[in-house]
Amino acid sequence: MCRLAAITSSDYFSPVENILALETMKEGHDGSGMGLILKGLGGEFEELKEYPVLSGICSKDGLKALDDYMNKLGFQLKYTWTPKTKPVTGIESRDYYFARVYDYPDVYKDRPVEDQEALLLNTRLALRRLGESDESIIIFTFYPDILALKEVGDPMQLGEFFGLDKSSLKAKIILAQGRQNTNYAINLYACHPFFIQGYGTMTNGENTAFIPIREFLSGRGFPGYIGYNSDSEVFCHILHYACKQLGYPLHYYKDIVTPLKAEEIDARPDSEAVRFLKMSLRPLCIDGPNCVIGFTPDGTCFMLQDAKKLRPGVVGGVKGKYGLMSEECGLDSAGSKRDRSTDVFPMKYDMVIVKPEAEEVTVWNQLSG
Amino acid sequence: MEPAERLDKNHELAVKDYPYIIRWRDDRCKRCGKCTAVCPMFSIEPSVIVQRELHSEGPTPEPKTVRRVTTIIKQTTEISKYCTGCGTCTLVCPNEAIEPEYNPQHKFTFHKNKGGHPYRRGGRRNDPTPSTLDTLRFSRISMLTDPALDAGRHEFRIRTYLGRILPAEELPVKVVKGKLEVDKKSGKFIPPVREIYPVMIGSMSIGALSPNMWEGLAMGVTYLNEVEGMPVVMCSGEGGMPQRLLKSRFMKYFIPQIASGYFGWDEIVRTIPHMVEDPCAIEIKYGQGAKPGDGGLLMAHKVLKLISEIRGVPMGVDLPSPPTHQTKYSIEEAVAKMIQSMSMAWGFRVPVYPKISGSHTAKAVLNNLVRNPYAAALSIDGDDGATGAAYNVSMDSMGHPIASNIRECYLDLVAQGKQNELPLIAAGGAGKKGNLAANAASLFMLGASCVSIGKYIMQAAAQCFGDEYNRCNVCNLGKCPRGITTQDPKLYRRLDPDKVAERVVEVYKSLDVELKKIFAPMGRSTELPIGMSDGISSVNPAVSERLKINFTC
Known part of the structure; x- marks a missing residue:
């Protein structure tokens, strides 16, 4: 089972905390990769929050092609962060890991946010296509205040490899996933967490409804709904589709992926609308076993389970710092002196929502709406 | 000499x-x-x-x-x-x-x-070879990589929608105080949609079926709805329905069919003001998988008193329906008008959908319906369907198998992003060899939202003798020895409607269990696995290529 460790905090913290939590949850051989997505960046990035950050990996040739392409579009490089990698047995190093902060091309500087977001998305996709065949360019994210780091290997070793223990890299929300050992020879694009236009998710479990969901999303006519090297990428795109494209409040994500029965909907105050959602978004129903952890652009974090609650998942912490983990020992590792009796184990109807800045944990119950 | x-x-x-x-x-x-x-x-x-x-009676042989x-x-x-x-x-x-x-x-x-x-008969195509559906296997089993579902203990919802579903982008909803509300002032037409059991009993008319058979099916369907909580629905076939059923509260479980002969529709239309429940839906029959290009045919032997009353015709005359609707001159206009007219008759509260025979041209029909906001579904009837009466040549040599037809139509919808808007109903061949649950599940995974059965239920519920070796198949002559397809009281008295109803219930309850047994290890329980094509495979490379599914060997 893939391990999930998300931490949301009002203060900046190091991704090492997430990695230690992953290590605590480790069972058996487990080294097919780790992904980190950081939101609300601190350190050197704190002053650069309004500028988009391009995260990825390049070969030497890929870097030149990337620079040429970004220059052609008029993006201006403002700052570059690269991890100080050191050789670690079992980790195959690639040429160039980076998070580069760009300023928008001049013509886009005063354009509406929607236009800027579209530009970033299209640029990310174009760069991906540019280096996909020979893996010379691998791009994870291109968005303000978001940084992604992914590589194949054991999470602890990867932390060492990237020198994260000595790095100033910090953030207020960090999602980390350690991949299960059933996924060898993976493409890094299959590595969680996934991100699109402000929305990020990671999941464990098998998405048995992957094909119908992928076909539905691919038919929405939105350029970002591509990829799907992992069956879990659709969870992120469903979130984006529900909240950004359709403009629904976050908790309707739960209604979409685990729809209620008709008679259960009748008891909801918004039953009329929920009934429509159940029908119109029928292909987006997941059938689990899945635990989904994610965040939205305002910094809200959440956890939900499939309709049968076939995966573990727990949320706990203190005001100002909460962990959302796939197992309780991960929470213990995350360190805060919490009251364990307040830990929340979301059941099949629950969606645990942690407010921005880790201010408060609420449990939204699907039955009562 | x-x-x-x-x-x-x-x-x-x-x-x-x-x-x-x-x-x-x-x-x-x-x-x-x-x-x-x-x-x-x-x-x-x-x-x-x-x-x-030769006889020999004495103590010693003396043959005589x-x-x-x-x-x-x-x-x-x-x-x-x-x-x-x-x-x-x-x-x-x-x-x-x-x-x-x-x-x-x-x-x-x-x-x-x-x-x-020419030879005319009832029954099905005389082709005893297994259908494509019977050769498909469910090969993506999730039991080891992840906790599997338990068919016996977990909750399953085996339901589907019949009716046009609006895309989310067009839903008249707005956010008010953090909740979604339906915007009543939007004036948006919201098509009627029914939640039904995904295997329906297909169109078999009173006339084609004996009164006892039809009554048995109707009772079984009603019992499933009212007692078992399974919303199974049944289509009437052409030729109307009994007045007392039309005016009853059970009408919501039935789908009256209008076909090219319009038999029985004077009576139905006159009854509309007296109906206490809307029908589940209306089916407009344009074609039948068992005999493409032929209209319905009720032979004179079967047009006795009851039938003549329901259909509003004299007794003892052949009742051939034309091959096509005589008012139809183009799909763009006439079909759209017919769908609209039928919708209007019930105040746009009832889903109206056409049924066509399986054909290479099905995609053209589909694309027309996709652009008609009143079209509620498309039912495609494959060539393994059956009929009460047809020319042997039509049955044996004409038609299109349902598997590839439903698949190409579904993929056409996927390409347009409209696979959830217009449900596809697959008919003609499900359960040909008795494997109803497996065939139906395959059809869902190929893209059908619903499956319609006919001859399967006649065999399972009333022991119909017919098979692909031309056994019996005299439905057209009114001589059905089981009393299923006859109007002769001497014959249909043999059939006990209560027993038929009991079998219908048993069949559906066991079908439900079998569907769960298929869906559970594949990890599907909340919604039907519509289009979950990675779940099935074929041992025939050509079939897997045509259906765009996995090849296994």
């Missing part, structure tokens, strides 16, 4: 020319006469022959020849009385003395056209 052919019977057919040969055992027969009395075709008759026997007249059971070679192989004789024989045996060397189709009338 006597012509030689009269003496040597040169122009007569031999029993060997017939598809079924009666095997009668003299030593077991007690001459009760039940078999000859029950034979619907009068293919067997009592006859007498003179037998030469005795000539004795004895009664036998004889199979006629008159082609109008051919043995259909139904086996009713075997069923009634107290001594297992008689049985029809299939004769693969028969030459029946060479001769069954006396008077220049």
